[in-house]
Amino acid sequence: MNKSDALHTRALRVLPNGSTRSAVWFEPYPFYAASGAGSRLQDVDGRDFLDLTNNLGVLIHGHAHPDVVQAVQHQAAAGSCFALPTPGEIELAELLCERVEAFERVRFINTGSEAVALAIKAARAHTGRHKIVKLEGVYHGNYDFAEISNYSAPDNWGNEPQSVAVLPGTPPGVLDAVLVTQANDVDMLQRLMAAHGGEVAAVLVDPVPPRTGMQPLQPDYVTALRDITRAHGSLLIYDEVIAFRFGYGGAQGRFGGDPDLTALGKIIGGGYPVGAVAGRAEVMEATASSVSSSGTFTANPVTMAAGLASMRALDHAAFADLDSMGERLRNACGEIINKLGANMQVCGTGSIFSVYFHQRPVSDYRSYFKTPEEVAATTAFHRAMLDKGVLIAPTATVFLSTAVTPADEAQLLDAFEFAIAQAC
Ligand SMILES: Cc1ncc(COP(=O)(O)O)c(C=O)c1O
Structure with missing residues (x-):
């Protein structure tokens, strides 16, 4: 049993469902964080992740600026x-x-x-x-x-x-x-x-x-x-x-x-x-x-x-950089989707994007609403990204930060291509 598994077993005795924050819980148990610096996060088992949750949009400069x-x-x-x-x-x-x-x-x-x-x-x-x-x-x-x-x-x-x-x-x-x-x-x-x-x-x-x-x-x-x-x-x-x-x-x-x-x-x-x-x-x-x-x-x-x-630290130049990073990554993800002919799309604005497992236009909640198959694909995609060392939100949403490096971008795109194969 690894340390996260053991911690989760302990947590089940004192926290309902072993968690105190439902938005970051995932099957079979979430990894427990040990530390973070810039775009990287280490869990209690010593694994290194590219953190693209940035605590669901909070850490616009990554960890420990x-x-x-x-x-x-x-x-x-x-x-x-x-x-x-x-x-x-x-x-x-x-x-x-x-x-x-x-x-x-x-x-x-x-x-x-x-x-x-x-x-x-x-x-x-x-x-x-x-x-x-x-x-x-x-x-x-x-x-x-x-x-x-x-x-x-x-x-x-x-x-x-x-x-x-x-x-x-x-x-x-x-x-x-x-x-x-x-x-x-x-x-x-x-x-x-x-x-x-x-x-x-x-x-x-x-x-x-x-x-x-x-x-x-x-x-x-x-x-x-x-x-x-x-x-x-x-x-x-x-x-x-x-x-x-x-x-x-x-x-x-x-x-x-x-x-x-x-x-x-x-x-x-x-x-x-x-x-x-x-x-x-x-x-x-x-x-x-x-x-x-x-x-x-x-x-x-x-x-x-x-x-x-x-x-x-968030000046005009920082916003311009975040925007162009978002644009660059959305385009690169789109090219991978086209290359693989996958029935999916990447939607987002500025420094955020989310992966949808369909290609219908979305302009309100009803057109966004995920079918059970789309929910299952989202979960499989999230899991596969974790397997490649990339932490994104369980809704398959990415929050970029000013700490993301060109090497991180390459890791994201590599994981993205891998995860599509697991999810579709
Ligand atoms: C648009 C929006 N409003 C309000 C909230 C609630 O903020 P908090 O989680 O700090 O209570 C959130 C949290 O994600 C949010 O995304």
């Missing part, structure tokens, strides 16, 4: 948390506001899920309304209201999207308070808002939703989102917890859009737990007094130091 390590060591030695504010929270908020036009005020929190929850509460308080609109199948973390219809399936999704509970026992009030629509369908949004707009506090979208093809929302949809929400007095919330990695000014800086509030997380904490809501002063100032947002660890000084170091 020297500037981040130095900043964290310095802050840890100076004290890890205080019941007082620290200058770091101002500096990180200033950096974010300098980069994005729609950010005039920022409130920190500890995770992306909490950021989405805080943005929704702020929108409710600002408008005095209780409903939100969200896109079918689009993930926003684990706040009850935001997770409605995350995993809708053909047997429950209806002709037009409807509120589908993720868990049994979800209060009817939660289902009633969430209206669900389809990504990129302007008419459907218009109809929904014509019927319910007066009760809608906010429309919540991810501007580059992973489960609708990992493409930016279509430009006419982006325009419609702003016009329609404004016409009905509702706020527009962008969830850029992942999408902030698409540009120096986030996804909204690159693909347009003018949200009232934006939920942030992942990269802005430099590898430490973080979330934030950023937005127009008018909305943020008004809600700051009415929406209680505190939290024992909010704006933790270590997180603020790590986030600042990481974001400062």
Whole structure:
């Protein structure tokens, strides 16, 4: 029995299913991480992996970036948390506001899920309304209201999207308070808002939703989102917890859009737990007094130091490099697919891509939804990539980092070709 197997057996005695984080669990048991440096990760059995999960999009510079390590060591030695504010929270908020036009005020929190929850509460308080609109199948973390219809399936999704509970026992009030629509369908949004707009506090979208093809929302949809929400007095919330990695000014800086509030997380904490809501002063100032947002660890000084170091290293050139690496690898994967005549495709934007085991166009959750055969191929592909020493997300998704080298790119492409043979 190797060390990961033994650890998993131990974990089964104290953690349900032997895991405390379902998104990173895989059959028969996940490998346990020992350390990471740059693009590489070592597990407890001494195996070396090219890490292209980067903790599901967090580590945009890979593991243990020297500037981040130095900043964290310095802050840890100076004290890890205080019941007082620290200058770091101002500096990180200033950096974010300098980069994005729609950010005039920022409130920190500890995770992306909490950021989405805080943005929704702020929108409710600002408008005095209780409903939100969200896109079918689009993930926003684990706040009850935001997770409605995350995993809708053909047997429950209806002709037009409807509120589908993720868990049994979800209060009817939660289902009633969430209206669900389809990504990129302007008419459907218009109809929904014509019927319910007066009760809608906010429309919540991810501007580059992973489960609708990992493409930016279509430009006419982006325009419609702003016009329609404004016409009905509702706020527009962008969830850029992942999408902030698409540009120096986030996804909204690159693909347009003018949200009232934006939920942030992942990269802005430099590898430490973080979330934030950023937005127009008018909305943020008004809600700051009415929406209680505190939290024992909010704006933790270590997180603020790590986030600042990481974001400062993420300049225009770093984004350009990440984009061209993503483009180069997507093209190279496409050439391999063509060469092998495999029924699959690679979809993505900037520094992220995902492998789909079909060639149908994907523009919303229903066209994305995987058949059992596609799920099985995804699992086999993930396993085969691991066998070749490449760690990707179990959904066959790759998150690139600035630490990826040309040799890493070659390893990825070699593993990709091998894994197709195992999966198809
Ligand atoms: C788009 C999006 N929103 C929100 C979240 C929740 O963030 P966290 O896991 O930090 O709670 C995630 C997490 O992956 C996400 O991808």
